[in-house]
Structure formats: structure tokens, C-alpha cells
Amino acid sequence: MHLIQRTAGLTAVAVLWATSALAQGYPERQITMVVPFAAGGPTDTVGRLIAERMSEDLGQQILVENVGGAGGTLGAQQVADAEADGYTILLHHIGMATAPTLYRNLAFDPVADFAPVGLVTEVPMTIVARADFEPADAASFIQYVKDNADTVTMANAGIGAASHLCGMLFMQAVDAPIVTVPYRGTGPAMTELVGGQIDIMCDQTTNTTEQIKGGTIKAYAVTTPERLDILPDLPTVAEAGLPGMEVSVWHGIYAPAGTPQEAIDRLSTALQTALADPDVASQLGELGTAPSPAEDATPTALQAKLSGEIERWRPVIEEAGVYAD
Amino acid sequence: MRKSFDPTDALAGIVFIAFGLFFGLSSLLRLDIGTAFRMGPGYAPLVLASVLLLLGVLILLSALRTAPEPVTALAWRGMLFLLPAPILFGLTVRGLGFVPAIFLATLLAAFASPRMRPWQAVVLALAVTVFSTLVFSYALGLPFRRFGPWLPV
Amino acid sequence: MDLLSNLGLGFATAASPENLLFCLIGVILGTLIGVLPGIGATATIAMLLPITFELEPVSSLIMLAGIYYGAQYGGSTTAILINMPGESSSAVTAIDGYQMARRGKAGTALAVAALGSFFAGTVATVLVALFAPPLTAIALEFGAAEYFSLMVLGLVSAVALAHGSFLKALAMVVLGLLLGLVGTDIYTGDPRFTLGRPELADGLSFVGLAVGVFGIAEILRNLEGGEADRTVLGQSLGGLWPSREDLKRMVAPMLRGTILGSALGILPGGGAVLASFGSYTIEKRLSKTPEEFGRGAVAGVAGPESANNAGAQTSFIPLLTLGIPANPVMALMVGAMIIQGIVPGPNVATEQPDLFWGIITSMWIGNLMLIVLNLPLIGIWVKLLKVPYHLLFPIIIAFSSIGVYSVKGNVFDLFTVAFFGLLGYAFLKLRCEPAPLLLGFVLGPLLEENLRRAMILGRGDPSVFLTRPISASLLVLTVMVIAVMLLPRVRRKREEVFVEGD
Incomplete structure (x- = not known):
């Protein structure tokens, strides 16, 4: 609505002003980082971790603003509409790539309306089951699921959630339509998995690692090309016989399209510095993930990741025929 | 009947x-x-x-089978000034910024009472604006933009 | 003895001068922010969360816990003083607490709320310390069928919330259930009643709805006819403290509320929302003077406030024993833990006993500080009511606008406030009470989600509700509640003729 009210003249003035301000050295005031999810969630946690270190490098505070709603599309929309002056940025996860397919009347284009800054981290996922689920290893697990596709139940944390995306991939990989049970968020889904009310789930290591270590749930495979340091006994999906199921919840930072190149470059440098910090690495390590290497924390790498993932998920979602709008 | x-x-x-x-x-x-x-x-x-x-x-x-109960007067003036106040805040907070938006919303709401004199309303709105800017924006550091892009500040 | 040494460890951690200080700061900040209209515990914690990041892990969690209790109490204060609940639990406190305030007994209501909270907090802390693991096991027995039956029980009890027409109260519950279903259907992704607005995809905002139908509608009512009505509030403030008789009347409700709240607080799937509503219903049923309810009954404040606070305490159980957050507040606590480098999980108690027991003991310390701090503050809160109303209400509007906006940074939520303010005022004029609407709104999605989930898990066989023992017991209880409700209705029919006219 405020787009209509904002006159073209004012916008022009703002852009001129922003550009002249940049000449004097970006950033010269605080930056707002929109996290399109509620405070305290996993994405918010990643955002706050990284914002703190980037602030140190930039010499200006990065404020995290949580604009939750509609699977992250409301917050992303807000950044797409924001002034392209480098003072409003977005931290979003894999949902940036699935939104164009999941939301059929999305009002923004993740590729055209944003300028990528860089990848932050890629969180691996694990295929887990209730603690007393019968199969002993990955191979017998896959066989069991195929044989009992009509009785096995699979939880997810809602349409578009990482657990939902991974669930769709899993069903394609085992080629069996499993009964899916959605929950409102990871918390309730994990509770019912621990309580044995539901059989299996595929979720981020952030949510599963401690439960696996504590023995409250059982794990069968991890969705990375290599085994994880924190769960060394867990086979990869390729080892388990589920090729093509490599998937991670990747997080990236974006600015609105049209943001001056100086600002993008400065942000990208700050991101690389933050990711090289051993404290950030150890805190991300606690979450079961690692900082992206410096060559991935660049606009080109994020651009490539985003485009590739949009194309990867489109057929998966279309085949499942589930949309979030 | x-x-x-x-x-x-x-x-x-x-x-x-x-x-x-x-x-x-x-x-x-x-x-x-x-x-x-x-x-x-x-x-x-x-x-x-x-x-x-x-x-x-x-x-x-x-x-249709109950005796009517007396109906009290409607707060027309209240509805006219009070209800648009949060809407005004919502429409201006992103454009004008937090400070002007909260001032305008409080000022508008103040006129819902016939007892409010214009100077009182202005003073009250100023006081609320200063207080909430200090508390929410400075002390709590909420990510509100104090003055928005519509203003050449 | 294990428990004593554990508690000793906890006190050693929580009672260090530094942690006591952070706990105190947390309680003060929580109360001060939580008392602002339209800002409940969740919003307060979200706002204050960043402050705790710089602290040591244990100190930061202790301070957060302090903020939580402070915010809860602050929320009840606003509910009592100006009928503006910021959270579903304090919506019940608003019903009779605000009526007490209107009758010049604001001080009593606040003291009753504080004492009830403290008592419940103490009992629930002991419960958490003694029985956390076995209680977790019970909570894990709750699946979709059990939650559905529990919600049905809650819903049936809801009608008791109203003191006017039975039919209208029922209609308000149903309307609340429908409003609760607005938003994206989590099973199919279909948008329901969103009028094409993406802002409605996650449903209507609870705070927007509550602030509108309770707070704004009440302000409008006060603005009728030159604010003559308001003099009730401003004049006689009566005794600040509860009389001996008040204290006597609050003991039993406090005990029952504590038990109910402790039990429901454990359930991670939204059982806790029922605690304060349920307590209100029970007290009204058991009361010798049910007609007082809705007009300022002490038991109507003491019971729900105790239930609410006990539930707040025991909702830490799933977090502490499983590492799974039971509600948005607990989710924020998890976020804080992770930022501190603690990943909550089933092993926290064994791997970090000082943290685990430190949090549990700080719960009690937080409650103690809360009451020490707030009893003297009651005098100040009550004095706020002496501020001329035409100066007070614009301030309320300003703060509640900020509060609603700060929750999600969503402008649309402010439009929700205005819309429900108008609707709430309309219902007030139509003599329909808002509390049942709010309960329906909270229960609507839970009821439908769990019904559909139970049917999917049960392969479309509705007998799951009766073959699972906990679910079946809850349904039996529901039938009993209906029976009890119908009996006195018949008996009282004749007396009603004389009571009418109020």
C-alpha cells in the first residue's frame, strides 16, 4: 500500500541520497536484518549469531527484525519492497527457493527482486524414527518402509517446512506414498515422535542431534555427502541406498535488487570475516552445522545455489501437488 | 406479542x-x-x-418472546476517533517512521473524549511520543525506524 | 538424599549474588514491560531477549525466567486494571479482576493475584523438582486423540464463562472456533477465509483480537455518555489489601487452580491454555454464590491466576527433560539457550546439573522476588486509576498499538485491533460476552487439527477416541460435566425469575 503513496520523486531523492551517502563510506548507520521467522527459532538463531559478528566487522550495529508469517514470504516481501540502499537485508533459508513453486501467487521474484550477498551455512538433515521402531539399520529401514507404506506414518512441521521438503524427497526416493501427518511447528512433531505417537520424520540436525544422542529417537541416515563429525556412526543417504536425497537447509543473506555494488561487496566481506571467526564456527557446530567456506559466502555462489534449488524443487513440489497458498 | x-x-x-x-x-x-x-x-x-x-x-x-431491556447510547465520537488510531499508526509507521506515527495516533485517539482540550491532546501526544521512543526504540532497541523514508530527515 | 543435594546445587548456582541480581533485574524489567497494555509474556520476552545474550549462560537463563514471571504478573496487572489481557491466560483474570477494579477493589484483586501466583509457583516448583521425569512420561502418552478429547472437555466447560444468556455464550464459543480456523489449512495448504490477504495466512493475531474485543471495546463503553460510568473506577479505592474474609475465600480456589494448572502445564500440545479457563469453570460450578462470577468474585481471580502460574512453571518440564519447547515462550528460551551454546535435549539434567537445578531453584527465587517487589507496587498501580480517564485512554491506545505491532512487525495486526475493537463493542451492546469467544478462538485450531490428526493416525476409524484409555476417560468426564451442568439448570429454573432484573 505504501508503494502507491510513495511518489516517484521521493524515491528518486532517496536513491540519490543513499548513493551520495555510500560515497562517504558504507555503512554509516545501523542496518536492519529481516529474519522472516519468529524470534527464537532456528533461523532466527543463525541470524542473530551472524549479525553480531558482522556488526563488529562493519562497525555498525545490525539489528535483527523478526517479520514472521506465511512461510517466510511476508518478511521477504518486505525486503523486496525496501529501499535498495544496503540498510535493509534479509536472512532466509531454503524457503527462498521453494516459495516460487509453493506459493502460486507470490508477489516477488526471489531471483529478480533480490541481490544475493552470500551463503551463511548449510544445516544437514537426518532421517529419524521413534525409539522403538523395529528396523535395526538403514537398509532394513528402507525395506520396511517400502513393505509397510500404508501403515508407516511420517511427521512434518507444516507445509514448506524443511521436514516437509525432506519428506517429499524421501517418498520419491523410496517410491512409496507414506501417510503424512502435519504438525504446527517442529516442537509438537518432535514431542509426538519421542512419545511414539508417530513413526518417522526427516528433520534438521539442529532439532534431532541431542535427541539422537539421548536415545529418545532413532536415526537411520544423514542427508550429506559425507558423514558428520557429531554423529559419526550415522551412514549417509548414499551409503544407505537413497541416492539423490542429499539435501540441506541452506541459509543466505540477500539485499533488495538495485543495492549499490559497494554495499553488497562490503556486506559479503563482513559475512566472510564473521564465518571465519572460531566462535561462530563452534556455535554453529553446536547446532550440528558449520559455517560456509569463504568462496560460498559470495554473491555468485548464492546466486548459483538459489537458481539451482528453485529448479530442483519445482518438479518435486509439483509432483506432490501440495501448495501453500 | x-x-x-x-x-x-x-x-x-x-x-x-x-x-x-x-x-x-x-x-x-x-x-x-x-x-x-x-x-x-x-x-x-x-x-x-x-x-x-x-x-x-x-x-x-x-x-420475539422476551421483554426488551433499555439500550444505552452509542459512543459515536469514541468510535470515530478511537478506532482509526491504530489504523493510522499502521499506515504511517513504515513511511513516516515510529516517532511521527505514534504522535499522530495518540493525538487522534485523544479527541475521542469531549473532555480533551486541544492543547492537552498535543501535550499528551508529545509526552507519549517521547516516553515510548525512549523506552522502545532506545532502551529496548526494537528495530523501529524513528523517522521514515517519507521524511527528508 | 538426592533431591536435597540437587536442590543444594541449584541454590548454590541461583543464589550467587550475581545471579540473584540478574533475577531481580529480570523480574523488574518483565513487570515493567509486561504491564504495558497489549504486551504479554511472549512479546515481553521477545523484546528483552537480546539483553540477556551478553551474560553467562546460567545467569542469562535465570534472568529470562525472571522476565517471564515478571511479564506474566505484569500482564495480569493490566488485565485487572484496564481489562487489557496480553495473553490467553490473563484473559480469564480480566473477567472478574476488572470487575473488582470497577468496584474499587483493584488493590484486593492485585494482591489476590500476586498471592495466588506465589503459592502456585512454589508448589509447582517443588513438583518440577520432584517429579519432572515421571510427569514427562505422562505427557508423552498424550497423542492426537487425547488432545482432542481434552479440548472437547474444555469447550463444554467454556459455557460457564458467561453469566448471561446460555445460547449467546454458546454462539460466541462457536464464532470463536470459526475465527480460530482462519488461515492456511496445515493439512492441505488451502487458504481459509483469508479474503486473499497473505497476512492472514497464519491466522488472526491473538493479541490483536484480545486487545480489540476486551480493551478497545471497554474503552468505547467508558466513553459513552460523557464518561459518567468511569467515576466508579476513580473514586473509592477501598482497602488495598484483601480482608480476612477475602483470604479465606481464596484458599480453596488457589489449591484447586494450582493442581489443575500443574497438570495441564505439562502437556506440550497446548493443554496449558485450558488451565485458567478450566479453573474459572470449576470455581463457578463449586461456588455457593455463582451469580457473583462475572461481577467481581475473588475466587474468579484466585483460581485462574494460580492455575496460570502453576502451568507456567510446569511448562518448563518438557523443555528441561526433553529439550522440546511447549509454547512460544519456551521456544524463545530454547533460542536463548542455543545462542549461549547450550543445545537443550534429554541429557541436560545429567550433563549440566548446575544449569538444570539452577533454573529450577531460580523459578522459586523469581516468584519470591516477584511478590516482594509487587506487593508494595500495588499501591502505585492502583493510583494509576486516579489519572483522569480522558488522559489515560489515549496512552492505552498508543501502547497497545506499539505492543501489537512489535509482536510480528506486521501492520495488518493493527487493522485487526481496530476491526475487533468495533466488533467487540458491537457484541457488548448486544449483551454478548467476549470471554467465550476468546476461548473458542484459542481452541479452534487445536480441536480441528487433533481431530483430523487422530483420524489420519487411526486410519479413519473414530473408535480411537474410545479405545485409548486417557481419551476415553476424558470423554466420560465430559459427559459428567454436561450432566452436572444440566441438573442445577433445571432446579434453578424457578428461582431465576426472581434473580432477573440485574
């Missing part, structure tokens, strides 16, 4: 009937109902809307 008719209850019944129709018809027209064993998104709303419709009718019918 005419004498014992309570217009308040009758109106309440009509309001419930209207809500029942809105939810019921939207469910029927736009949503998949499904069956009791495989419920679609429209199943629960349709059932609830039907119950609401029925309750509305019952309330309307019982209103």
Missing part, C-alpha cells in the same frame, strides 16, 4: 446468522469438504457454521 420483543437479542441473532452464512457459504463454495473419515479443509468450518446459524436462529426466535 408485539410488546415483548427484544430488539437487542434479535440483532444479536441476526449477527450470528450473518457470520454463520459467511463461514458456511465460503466453506461450501471455496473449500473441499471431504467426509467425516477423511476431512477436508472445509469440513470443520461447515459443521461449525451450521451450528452457529442454528444458534442464531434460536436467539432470534427467543428474542
Whole structure:
């Protein structure tokens, strides 16, 4: 609505002003980082971790603003509409790539309306089951699921959630339509998995690692090309016989399209510095993930990741025929 | 029979009937109902809307047999100035910024009372603005932009 | 003895001068922010969360816990003083607490709330310390069928919330259930009643709805006819403290509320929302003077406030024993833990006993500080009511606008406030009470989700509700409640003729 009210003249003035301000050295005031999810969630946690270190490098505070709603599309929309002056940025996860397919009347284009800054981290996922689920290893697990596709139940944390995306991939990989049970968020889904009310789930290591270590749930495979340091006994999906199921919840930072190149470059440098910090690495390590290497924390790498993932998920979602709008 | 008719209850019944129709018809027209064993998104709303419709009718019918109760005056002035205040805040907070938006919203709300004199309203709005800017923006560091892009500040 | 040494460890951690200080700061900040209209515990914690990041892990969690209790109490204060609940639990406190305030007994209501909270907090802390693991096991027995039956029980009890027409209260519950279903259907992704607005995809905002139908509608009512009505509030403030008789009347409700709240607080799937509503219903049923309810009954404040606070305490159980957050507040606590480098999980108690027991003991310390701090503050809160109303209400509007906006940074939520303010005022004029609407709104999605989930898990066989023992017991209880409700209705029919006219 405020787009209509904002006159073209004012916008022009703002852009001129922003550009002249940049000449004097970006950033010269605080930056707002929109996290399109509620405070305290996993994405918010990643955002706050990284914002703190980037602030140190930039010499200006990065404020995290949580604009939750509609699977992250409301917050992303807000950044797409924001002034392209480098003072409003977005931290979003894999949902940036699935939104164009999941939301059929999305009002923004993740590729055209944003300028990528860089990848932050890629969180691996694990295929887990209730603690007393019968199969002993990955191979017998896959066989069991195929044989009992009509009785096995699979939880997810809602349409578009990482657990939902991974669930769709899993069903394609085992080629069996499993009964899916959605929950409102990871918390309730994990509770019912621990309580044995539901059989299996595929979720981020952030949510599963401690439960696996504590023995409250059982794990069968991890969705990375290599085994994880924190769960060394867990086979990869390729080892388990589920090729093509490599998937991670990747997080990236974006600015609105049209943001001056100086600002993008400065942000990208700050991101690389933050990711090289051993404290950030150890805190991300606690979450079961690692900082992206410096060559991935660049606009080109994020651009490539985003485009590739949009194309990867489109057929998966279309085949499942589930949309979030 | 005419004498014992309570217009308040009758109106309440009509309001419930209207809500029942809105939810019921939207469910029927736009949503998949499904069956009791495989419920679609429209199943629960349709059932609830039907119950609401029925309750509305019952309330309307019982209103025809009840003695009316006195109706007090409506707060027209209150509605005129109070209800638009949060809307004004919402429309201006992103464009004008937090500081002007909260000032304008408080000023508008203040006129809902006939006892409020214009100078009092301005002083009150200023005080609220200063207080909330200090508390929310500076002390708590909430990510509100104090002055927005519509202002050349 | 294990428990004593554990508690000793906890006190050693929580009672260090530094942690006591952070706990105190947390309680003060929580109360001060939570008392602002339209800002409940969740919003307060979200706002204050960043402050705790710089602290040591244990100190930061202790301070957060302090903020939580402070915010809860602050929220009840606003509910009592100006009928503006910021959270579903304090919505019940608003019903009778605000009526007490209107009758010049604001001080009593606040003291009753504080004492009830403290008592419940103490009992629930002991419960958490003694029985956390076995209680977790019970909570894990709750599946979709059990939650559905529990919600049905809650819903049936809801009608007791109203003191006017039975039919209208029922209609308000149903309307609330329908409003609760607005938003994206989590099973199919279909948008329901969103009128094409993406802002409605996650449903209507609870705070927007509550602030509108309770707070704004009440302000409008006060603005009728030159604010003559308001003099009730401003004049006689009566005794600040509860009389001996008040204290006597609050003991039993406090005990029952504590038990109910402790039990429901454990359930991670939204059982806790029922605690304060349920307590209100029970007290009204058991009361010798049910007609007082809705007009300022002490038991109507003491019971729900105790239930609410006990539930707040025991909702830490799933977090502490499983590492799974039971509600949005607990989710924020998890976020804080992770930022501190603690990943909550089933092993926290064994791997970090000082943290685990430190949090549990700080719960009690937080409650103690809360009451020490707030009893003297009551005098100040009550004095706020002496501020001329035409100066007070614009301030309320300003703060509640900020509060609603700060929750999600969503402008649309402010439009929700205005819309429900108008609707709430309309219902007030139509003599329909808002509390049942709010309960329906909270229960609507839970009821439908769990019904559909139970049917999917049960392969479309509705007998799951009766073959699972906990679910079946809850349904039996529901039938009993209906029976009890119908009996006195028949008996009292004749007396009603004389009571009418109020």
C-alpha cells in the first residue's frame, strides 16, 4: 500500500541520497536484518549469531527484525519492497527457493527482486524414527518402509517446512506414498515422535542431534555427502541406498535488487570475516552445522545455489501437488 | 406479542446468522469438504457454521418472546476517533517512521473524549511520543525506524 | 538424599549474588514491560531477549525466567486494571479482576493475584523438582486423540464463562472456533477465509483480537455518555489489601487452580491454555454464590491466576527433560539457550546439573522476588486509576498499538485491533460476552487439527477416541460435566425469575 503513496520523486531523492551517502563510506548507520521467522527459532538463531559478528566487522550495529508469517514470504516481501540502499537485508533459508513453486501467487521474484550477498551455512538433515521402531539399520529401514507404506506414518512441521521438503524427497526416493501427518511447528512433531505417537520424520540436525544422542529417537541416515563429525556412526543417504536425497537447509543473506555494488561487496566481506571467526564456527557446530567456506559466502555462489534449488524443487513440489497458498 | 420483543437479542441473532452464512457459504463454495473419515479443509468450518446459524436462529426466535431491556447510547465520537488510531499508526509507521506515527495516533485517539482540550491532546501526544521512543526504540532497541523514508530527515 | 543435594546445587548456582541480581533485574524489567497494555509474556520476552545474550549462560537463563514471571504478573496487572489481557491466560483474570477494579477493589484483586501466583509457583516448583521425569512420561502418552478429547472437555466447560444468556455464550464459543480456523489449512495448504490477504495466512493475531474485543471495546463503553460510568473506577479505592474474609475465600480456589494448572502445564500440545479457563469453570460450578462470577468474585481471580502460574512453571518440564519447547515462550528460551551454546535435549539434567537445578531453584527465587517487589507496587498501580480517564485512554491506545505491532512487525495486526475493537463493542451492546469467544478462538485450531490428526493416525476409524484409555476417560468426564451442568439448570429454573432484573 505504501508503494502507491510513495511518489516517484521521493524515491528518486532517496536513491540519490543513499548513493551520495555510500560515497562517504558504507555503512554509516545501523542496518536492519529481516529474519522472516519468529524470534527464537532456528533461523532466527543463525541470524542473530551472524549479525553480531558482522556488526563488529562493519562497525555498525545490525539489528535483527523478526517479520514472521506465511512461510517466510511476508518478511521477504518486505525486503523486496525496501529501499535498495544496503540498510535493509534479509536472512532466509531454503524457503527462498521453494516459495516460487509453493506459493502460486507470490508477489516477488526471489531471483529478480533480490541481490544475493552470500551463503551463511548449510544445516544437514537426518532421517529419524521413534525409539522403538523395529528396523535395526538403514537398509532394513528402507525395506520396511517400502513393505509397510500404508501403515508407516511420517511427521512434518507444516507445509514448506524443511521436514516437509525432506519428506517429499524421501517418498520419491523410496517410491512409496507414506501417510503424512502435519504438525504446527517442529516442537509438537518432535514431542509426538519421542512419545511414539508417530513413526518417522526427516528433520534438521539442529532439532534431532541431542535427541539422537539421548536415545529418545532413532536415526537411520544423514542427508550429506559425507558423514558428520557429531554423529559419526550415522551412514549417509548414499551409503544407505537413497541416492539423490542429499539435501540441506541452506541459509543466505540477500539485499533488495538495485543495492549499490559497494554495499553488497562490503556486506559479503563482513559475512566472510564473521564465518571465519572460531566462535561462530563452534556455535554453529553446536547446532550440528558449520559455517560456509569463504568462496560460498559470495554473491555468485548464492546466486548459483538459489537458481539451482528453485529448479530442483519445482518438479518435486509439483509432483506432490501440495501448495501453500 | 408485539410488546415483548427484544430488539437487542434479535440483532444479536441476526449477527450470528450473518457470520454463520459467511463461514458456511465460503466453506461450501471455496473449500473441499471431504467426509467425516477423511476431512477436508472445509469440513470443520461447515459443521461449525451450521451450528452457529442454528444458534442464531434460536436467539432470534427467543428474542420475539422476551421483554426488551433499555439500550444505552452509542459512543459515536469514541468510535470515530478511537478506532482509526491504530489504523493510522499502521499506515504511517513504515513511511513516516515510529516517532511521527505514534504522535499522530495518540493525538487522534485523544479527541475521542469531549473532555480533551486541544492543547492537552498535543501535550499528551508529545509526552507519549517521547516516553515510548525512549523506552522502545532506545532502551529496548526494537528495530523501529524513528523517522521514515517519507521524511527528508 | 538426592533431591536435597540437587536442590543444594541449584541454590548454590541461583543464589550467587550475581545471579540473584540478574533475577531481580529480570523480574523488574518483565513487570515493567509486561504491564504495558497489549504486551504479554511472549512479546515481553521477545523484546528483552537480546539483553540477556551478553551474560553467562546460567545467569542469562535465570534472568529470562525472571522476565517471564515478571511479564506474566505484569500482564495480569493490566488485565485487572484496564481489562487489557496480553495473553490467553490473563484473559480469564480480566473477567472478574476488572470487575473488582470497577468496584474499587483493584488493590484486593492485585494482591489476590500476586498471592495466588506465589503459592502456585512454589508448589509447582517443588513438583518440577520432584517429579519432572515421571510427569514427562505422562505427557508423552498424550497423542492426537487425547488432545482432542481434552479440548472437547474444555469447550463444554467454556459455557460457564458467561453469566448471561446460555445460547449467546454458546454462539460466541462457536464464532470463536470459526475465527480460530482462519488461515492456511496445515493439512492441505488451502487458504481459509483469508479474503486473499497473505497476512492472514497464519491466522488472526491473538493479541490483536484480545486487545480489540476486551480493551478497545471497554474503552468505547467508558466513553459513552460523557464518561459518567468511569467515576466508579476513580473514586473509592477501598482497602488495598484483601480482608480476612477475602483470604479465606481464596484458599480453596488457589489449591484447586494450582493442581489443575500443574497438570495441564505439562502437556506440550497446548493443554496449558485450558488451565485458567478450566479453573474459572470449576470455581463457578463449586461456588455457593455463582451469580457473583462475572461481577467481581475473588475466587474468579484466585483460581485462574494460580492455575496460570502453576502451568507456567510446569511448562518448563518438557523443555528441561526433553529439550522440546511447549509454547512460544519456551521456544524463545530454547533460542536463548542455543545462542549461549547450550543445545537443550534429554541429557541436560545429567550433563549440566548446575544449569538444570539452577533454573529450577531460580523459578522459586523469581516468584519470591516477584511478590516482594509487587506487593508494595500495588499501591502505585492502583493510583494509576486516579489519572483522569480522558488522559489515560489515549496512552492505552498508543501502547497497545506499539505492543501489537512489535509482536510480528506486521501492520495488518493493527487493522485487526481496530476491526475487533468495533466488533467487540458491537457484541457488548448486544449483551454478548467476549470471554467465550476468546476461548473458542484459542481452541479452534487445536480441536480441528487433533481431530483430523487422530483420524489420519487411526486410519479413519473414530473408535480411537474410545479405545485409548486417557481419551476415553476424558470423554466420560465430559459427559459428567454436561450432566452436572444440566441438573442445577433445571432446579434453578424457578428461582431465576426472581434473580432477573440485574
